[in-house]
Amino acid sequence: MSARKWLARPELGVVAAVVAAWLFFAVTAGDSGFLTLSGTASYLAIAAELGILAAPVALLMIAGEFDLSIGSTMAASGMTIALCTTELGWPLWAGIAAAAALAACVGLANGFIVTRTRLPSFIVTLGTLFILAGGTIGTTRLITGRTQVGGLEEAGGFGTAQKLFAGQIGPFSITLLWWLGLTALATWVLVRTRPGNWIFAVGGAPDAARRLGIPVDRVKILLFMTTALAACLVATFQTVQFRGTDVLRGTGKELEAILAAVLGGTLLTGGRGSVVGAACGALLFGMVQQGIVFSGVDSDWYKVFLGAVLILAVLLNSSVQMRAAEARR
């Protein structure tokens, strides 16, 4: 690819913002561990989980829909794993399979309702969010009388699962590998396959897509299932690593994932976006979050910095893009 084409990439801005944030924290918090290996590992671990959610969320948003239910899908999936293993005595892998099946059903239901009724997905998935969150709380308390379930390490197959979902490679979490792999896969699907082409069309001009014979509804349903399965995967990471789960796991992750996607240049109105951008958005978010802690800002003022750094990052992002657009002409 020529230099001009690289300049035209939508991710350029967010990459610049990531570099700027890194430099900022390297200067302000460099001596308190931000630059160490374990410091780097700490924000990468946050970015990895968020990034795994943000990739399918970006695809869904490019196709013009939202999924607000991924946070509570995480809670429901994690609790399914925990309950199946501790209460029913299933091996861990069976629990994970059950959770994945549940997540797939949730995604299917979301997609089905959205495409059939043409209701805004914002509302439909908000409804699913409530139903799943409430269902998780109600079921868990009914069965265990508590809101936390632990003791997963006694389940069969925990050892292998731990290596796969919660292992460490040096100081780095294995989720990093998952993140890289899934980002590469999602990027490939988006820019190099037919379904990827359709995703852009479905979000950019739904009527045109329909007239050209693209199975708009099927594309959307599959994307809703993908976001739900990604939520289940992240829930699996957390449940295995922390050997248990609670009913509030994942609350608010949906907004973080949307934020990461938008930071990475995905349009809220659909039709444009990139998976690599979403990954960079997740990295930026994780770096800012951890960087503030490293720089020792008082908890009371934490959010002020988060907000300010966010706005500055996006400003930098957009000004770089504008420069690039001018250079292109």
Next chain:
Amino acid sequence: MSARKWLARPELGVVAAVVAAWLFFAVTAGDSGFLTLSGTASYLAIAAELGILAAPVALLMIAGEFDLSIGSTMAASGMTIALCTTELGWPLWAGIAAAAALAACVGLANGFIVTRTRLPSFIVTLGTLFILAGGTIGTTRLITGRTQVGGLEEAGGFGTAQKLFAGQIGPFSITLLWWLGLTALATWVLVRTRPGNWIFAVGGAPDAARRLGIPVDRVKILLFMTTALAACLVATFQTVQFRGTDVLRGTGKELEAILAAVLGGTLLTGGRGSVVGAACGALLFGMVQQGIVFSGVDSDWYKVFLGAVLILAVLLNSSVQMRAAEARR
């Protein structure tokens, strides 16, 4: 207006949903106080505050922008009133004026950043949300060492303010009158004045609006200021009525207001919507929320019902609209 025109109104669906929700709770929770005057007053009080937020939020959404910062604007405004009166010893009215000035500045800043940088308002106002929320916590703790401030009743002018902002008319809260008045005003502005026409154009076809000489940026900035001032007004209600405030007041109100607007038929992508619809959306939300409490559903399962009723209401809403659209032809 003819019957055909009434059928064509976008609010028809949400009105039907409100009626259905009322009937549902009248049957399931009628004997436990839902139908009493005080029961009615209790959901109307919730709907009134939400509705006052939802009206300007609907206008802003019609113009194609979001404001996620109204929740923390509420916290900041309320705390400004409380700190000015209890710490600085100002009379209550001066505190309210200071809060309004703060809110206007927040709105101005939001609007200015969004229109100047062309960044998505979702991100910009999320940044403002963090900054304001953190700033409120930090400042309050710095000054008072606590997160709650009370004792407003000792401030000068509290009596009149209480009549105006927190009075009762029989069992009903005076905020109901404010709601009705502001909804009528916003409706009039939207459908009967030039700026109202511009709001639709700005959201529906921004390029066309710009080419026709509509001051797109000014319209948006004013709308951001309106949402912030509405947040300040609601914060004033709450601060005066509860004689104090805390730093978390208003958290999540931004999403409830957007939800109310969308329930009332406002498009997330801008260009279409109605203030009366948003008011009905707020009424529906308040009624459902309180109705579930009246029907004595266990709190473990509360959210399941909330989600289910939401989806059902929107389904009814859209099917009524479809019928109406068919009848029109």
Next chain:
Amino acid sequence: GRGERASATTRDSSVRAHFAVVTHGQASDPFWSVVKNGIDQAAKDMGVKVTYQAPQTFDMVAMSRLIDAEVARKPSGLIVSVPDPSALARSLLAARDAGIPVISINAGGAEARKMGALLHIGQSEYDAGKAGGERMAKEGVRHAICVNHEVGNISQDERCRGFLDALEKVGGKGRVLAVNATSPTDTQQKIMAALTPDVDGIFTLGPPGVHPALAGLRQANRLGTVKVATFDLSPDVLAAVRDGQITFAIDQQQYLQGYLSVVLLAQYTRHGLLPAAEAIPTGPSFVTKENAAAVIDASKKGIR
């Protein structure tokens, strides 16, 4: 006054009594989950009907509206937590004026009594935090992190405030670390980022903080050298206390707050009986290595 009102409410005791509970914490919160278990058990034991309500977030306005709705349903008794007396005053006075007997639990105390509450069952969060701080100080901790998973929630803020005050008294210092209760990964990484070499103690406000704290220490190889203590119990917490990873856990015995409030309200509405005390303290009690194993079973059942 008390006797009169009692006789007024005993009259309709032939109908099945209905109590309403409104607190500032949802049953999805592990702490309040135990409170609710106590309530549900007492409802079964006493043969009364109890509903439990709480706002979605720490929201005093929403909470007062919930109390209003419950008062409109005319319950035979009301159990409330009162974290912000001035904000809830109007609703509580309305309950009193409607002749509904009120018991405050968890938070409230004297302030709630002024607004007509018959009795308070619970502990002072500040005092409990302070007791925790004193005990940590005794263990030799001087530089501590107070992990707050709900900044702005007055109960949690008070716990950290008491803890830090106690630590300061012995010349130590501490820092509040705000974390996200719903994401253990984020919480763990944040704790690790705040874990500078001089830190020798971590005080968490509940299980959402303590598991990530342990995982972080394990990963940083400082498990054992950094002392960990926490509020509130769970089977995992107790196992960690038993194994010596956690120095102690502060228990409010909040099950009693739920259980006793319903029992006492039932006795009061039926027979006009009421303990001759203004407050029944339920905590703080400390769970340490010695007694941890004994309460694990209770914790598994959601009683502790």
Next chain:
Amino acid sequence: MRVYASEILCVLGDNGAGKSTLIKTLSGVHPPDEGRLLVDGEPVRFSSPRDALARGIATVYQDLAMVPMLSVVRNFFLGAEPTRGVWPLRRLDLREAEEVVRAELKRMGIELRDMSAPVSALSGGQRQALAIARAIHFGARVLVLDEPTSALGVKQAGIVLRYVMEARTRGCGVILITHNPHHAHMVGDRFTILSRGRCEGTFTKAEISRDELVRRMAGGEELEQLQHELRAS
């Protein structure tokens, strides 16, 4: 109304006569309220444009059915992308696609600097040419064109008309909607005139002269008066 293979049916009518609506019914966007649709003599009911495409009916809509933010190449092949490799490694064959598009556009006399530029950067006429090239490329049996020449210059319009005739030669049926009776008469075999949603009759080329066609479209005498006025002023 009928279209046979190897013939061009022109549909003419006033603005708002229902031409675009008719097209949308034919191509499966809207289901018809009444009336039947016969393909090869058997009645069909298209439930989606995909069905119509599968029957070999390709359409150029008046609003072109383009995705503004996608590139020229991707728009051209949208819904029928060429792929290579086998699942799960099946991927777009972008190089081949680009060559096809470049060739097709060149045949229409249009050369683009950058095939990966988004369609929104093209001029109105370039966009229309792209849509037509796409339909012709994929139009297996019936080609439906809604005002294909309206945004085109004389040269491109001429090229499009030549294409239309080429399609007929290849045995394809063409439904051409146009406002330009000159164009219509030049290439059409039969002519259907629509007015306010009703069919006003179908004529073969032998039955109707160009002037008659112009007059009918313009609403009879009115036009003559107009032309008179225009000359006079």
Next chain:
Amino acid sequence: MRVYASEILCVLGDNGAGKSTLIKTLSGVHPPDEGRLLVDGEPVRFSSPRDALARGIATVYQDLAMVPMLSVVRNFFLGAEPTRGVWPLRRLDLREAEEVVRAELKRMGIELRDMSAPVSALSGGQRQALAIARAIHFGARVLVLDEPTSALGVKQAGIVLRYVMEARTRGCGVILITHNPHHAHMVGDRFTILSRGRCEGTFTKAEISRDELVRRMAGGEELEQLQHELRAS
């Protein structure tokens, strides 16, 4: 390039020649990279379309600049709504507005059932007619039309051309962009030919014949060959 009052300047050029871009520069949508813009002899720099409008330059864009979800009446008056009452009670005068629109559309030979229907329900031609009616109604001194007749039938096109001539009679300068050299030659006083973003020369009506114009637009001999082919087949 100059436009005087009371004359019609036609701009002709191939697809993608830069006609729409030129128009957008003239009307203040894009600032020009180079070159100057003179109004009444003094150089101006429009920073927004509002400035251009204030100078009396009204434009019909090729993509029409309509808000699809707003009603016909509201689109017509968008940005220049008639009001009555005094602030703060100043409100839209919808009744008067509706009458004006009805009258203007009637003059163009278009009658709509429901003036409060959204513009998105109109046909392509009706929409274009509305945009033209709007520009003519508000076009104080210079009227800029980008392909006004392309989506119109013979009758409506005739009406539009008559309007354009009427505007000239009223002392208005008109810039007309069109692909139809017949239309252009019928009404234009001077002709500018654009090609690949450059001006290829301006001619008065006396200097250039219709056939010459057609040929130039089509790229010289190529067209003749084409017409020949079309005839032949």
